[in-house]
Amino acid sequence: MSAPLLAQAAPAVRVAGLTRAYGDRVVIDRLDLTIARGEFVALLGESGCGKTTLLRALAGLDPIDGGRIEAPRKPAVVFQEHRLLPWDSLWRNVSLGLPERGARERAAAALAEVGLGGRLDDWPRNLSGGQAQRVALARALVQEPELLLLDEPFAALDALTRIRMHVLVKDLVARHRPGVLLVTHDVEEAIALADRILVMRGGAIAAEHRPPEPGRPAATRATLLAELGVENDLPSA
Amino acid sequence: MTHADHTARLPLPALAADRAQPRARRRPAIVGPRLFILLSWIAPVLLVVIWEVLAQTGFVTPQVLPAPSKVVRTALKLATTGSLLEDLGTSLLRAAAGFIIGGTIAFALGILVGFSRLAEALVDRSVQMVRAIPFLALLPLVIVWFGVGEAQKIFLVALGVAFPIYINTTLGIRQVDPKLMELGRVQGLSTRQMITRIILPGALPSILTGVRYSLATAWLALVVAETIGAQAGIGFLAMDAREFLRTDVVVLTIVIYALIGVAADSVARLLERRLLAWHPNFGGAGR
Ligand SMILES: Nc1ncnc2c1ncn2[C@@H]1O[C@H](COP(=O)(O)OP(=O)(O)OP(=O)(O)O)[C@@H](O)[C@H]1O
Ligand SMILES: [Mg+2]
Numbered sequence: 001m002s003a004p005l006l007a008q009a010a011p012a013v014r015v016a017g018l019t020r021a022y023g024d025r026v027v028i029d030r031l032d033l034t035i036a037r038g039e040f041v042a043l044l045g046e047s048g049c050g051k052t053t054l055l056r057a058l059a060g061l062d063p064i065d066g067g068r069i070e071a072p073r074k075p076a077v078v079f080q081e082h083r084l085l086p087w088d089s090l091w092r093n094v095s096l097g098l099p100e101r102g103a104r105e106r107a108a109a110a111l112a113e114v115g116l117g118g119r120l121d122d123w124p125r126n127l128s129g130g131q132a133q134r135v136a137l138a139r140a141l142v143q144e145p146e147l148l149l150l151d152e153p154f155a156a157l158d159a160l161t162r163i164r165m166h167v168l169v170k171d172l173v174a175r176h177r178p179g180v181l182l183v184t185h186d187v188e189e190a191i192a193l194a195d196r197i198l199v200m201r202g203g204a205i206a207a208e209h210r211p212p213e214p215g216r217p218a219a220t221r222a223t224l225l226a227e228l229g230v231e232n233d234l235p236s237a
Numbered sequence: 238m239t240h241a242d243h244t245a246r247l248p249l250p251a252l253a254a255d256r257a258q259p260r261a262r263r264r265p266a267i268v269g270p271r272l273f274i275l276l277s278w279i280a281p282v283l284l285v286v287i288w289e290v291l292a293q294t295g296f297v298t299p300q301v302l303p304a305p306s307k308v309v310r311t312a313l314k315l316a317t318t319g320s321l322l323e324d325l326g327t328s329l330l331r332a333a334a335g336f337i338i339g340g341t342i343a344f345a346l347g348i349l350v351g352f353s354r355l356a357e358a359l360v361d362r363s364v365q366m367v368r369a370i371p372f373l374a375l376l377p378l379v380i381v382w383f384g385v386g387e388a389q390k391i392f393l394v395a396l397g398v399a400f401p402i403y404i405n406t407t408l409g410i411r412q413v414d415p416k417l418m419e420l421g422r423v424q425g426l427s428t429r430q431m432i433t434r435i436i437l438p439g440a441l442p443s444i445l446t447g448v449r450y451s452l453a454t455a456w457l458a459l460v461v462a463e464t465i466g467a468q469a470g471i472g473f474l475a476m477d478a479r480e481f482l483r484t485d486v487v488v489l490t491i492v493i494y495a496l497i498g499v500a501a502d503s504v505a506r507l508l509e510r511r512l513l514a515w516h517p518n519f520g521g522a523g524r
Contacts, residue, residue: 087438097424
């Protein structure tokens with residue numbers, strides 16, 4: 001019921017008729033998508049269906065072959081790999097791209113938010129995978145983006161760390177209220193985090209789901225898995 | 238059932254042991270290198286002692302190889318009453334001038350070619366072709382151009398320095414991780430920031446490797462250049478001494494060349510340790 005309200009507010013990104021091809025192969029085919037500010041959207045889809053391609057187009061990293069992308073400001077991105085600069089301390093990493101003035105203070109605040117407040121001057125190589133990804137998250141959020149793009153940022157983490165990251169991300173997003181597009185392979189992750197779950201197929205958004213009502217997650221999960229081509233999990237109901 | 242219980246309980250102590258192990262190993266690891274450094278000095282010291290004994294007992298005549306003690310005495314005498322320090326200064330000045338001139342040109346050219354495809358197309362092939370010539374083979378030509386004065390020596394050093402620095406600078410810039418460059422774009426870096434925050438730091442390990450190599454070639458170039466028509470410098474000292482069969486002075490100059498080579502290499506290593514503290518291969522502990 002809050003969805004129409006969100007849709008009316010100025011969106012974090014509005015995509016219309018987006019097309020992207022590699023040579024003759026059309027990977028994204030007239031795709032439409034709108035993400036409101038403060039809205040958390042998860043994007044599921046079979047491997048190779050074009051999720052990363054879409055995200056890179058939104059980030060402005062790749063050219064597009066058709067359609068429009070309207071975003072008020074530059075989005076922030078967290079990649080699957082942390083992509084920290086090994087030659088810079090954590091605070092220098094987090095403040096990359098910020099104006100010099102007050103950079104350290106802002107980086108310190110962002111690092112504190114992800115639970116690494118005491119390690120401003122530490123080196124990236126002294127971090128665990130989960131900590132490094134938290135720094136990457138801080139680096140994205142310190143930009144105060146209106147759109148946050150996450151491309152399987154937790155895929156390389158162990159199950160426990162991933163759950164902790166879910167809690168952290170949910171908390172951070174609730175506080176900063178960017179629009180979020182999370183690309184993931186993990187149906188549970190999508191259900192746990194998203195306000196809206198999209199399934200991509202054939203270069204466009206093929207299905208859209210609200211998160212399950214409490215008590216009935218099983219049905220949504222089964223539907224999603226079926227849409228992703230995992231049939232044998234379908235319950236008889 | 239009991240089996241399952243055992244396996245379920247086992248991992249915990251095993252984990253604890255895993256964690257304790259590296260800490261227990263660290264202590265002897267500090268003693269270890271020191272011991273090995275000590276051990277590594279045994280052979281050289283022994284060699285000098287044997288050399289001294291052979292020379293003192295007359296097994297080896299002073300014309301062939303003077304005793305180490307004699308070389309040391311010659312060094313002291315030349316340093317106090319002779320021109321040793323002046324000659325040393327002259328040589329170092331030549332090396333420094335050649336290094337700075339050759340290094341600066343090569344670094345600038347390397348950066349240009351590393352960044353610009355156009356510059357690469359215009360410059361790189363020519364440089365690679367000239368590089369195929371062993372630079373010492375150019376010596377006769379260099380003498381025709383510059384005579385046997387200072388210019389010839391500095392030019393030769395600069396030439397020797399230029400190639401390693403040029404090659405490693407372009408290589409370093411090319412090898413910067415494209416994923417990090419992409420990150421720079423995502424973070425909205427300007428071109429200048431891209432260069433100073435991502436490309437140059439990323440290329441620095443390679444550039445410093447080039448510096449280290451070029452120090453070695455600079456030295457080699459200087460030794461060769463100074464043996465021809467020098468009026469001062471360590472090489473002149475050696476050539477002069479050869480005419481009078483002063484093997485003690487000749488050996489001294491060889492030792493000096495070696496010492497300065499070692500010193501230059503240490504400076505390069507120190508630079509690497511300082512500037513690449515973040516790098517697992519150079520910096521040691523992260524701090
Ligand atoms: N640089 C490229 N050149 C040519 N084809 C590409 C390129 N990048 C991706 N593709 C193709 O585009 C399609 C979509 O790739 P994309 O990386 O977007 O998939 P994805 O949905 O992110 O997959 P995954 O879930 O495995 O990450 C794939 O079939 C891939 O082969
Ligand atoms: Mg992908």
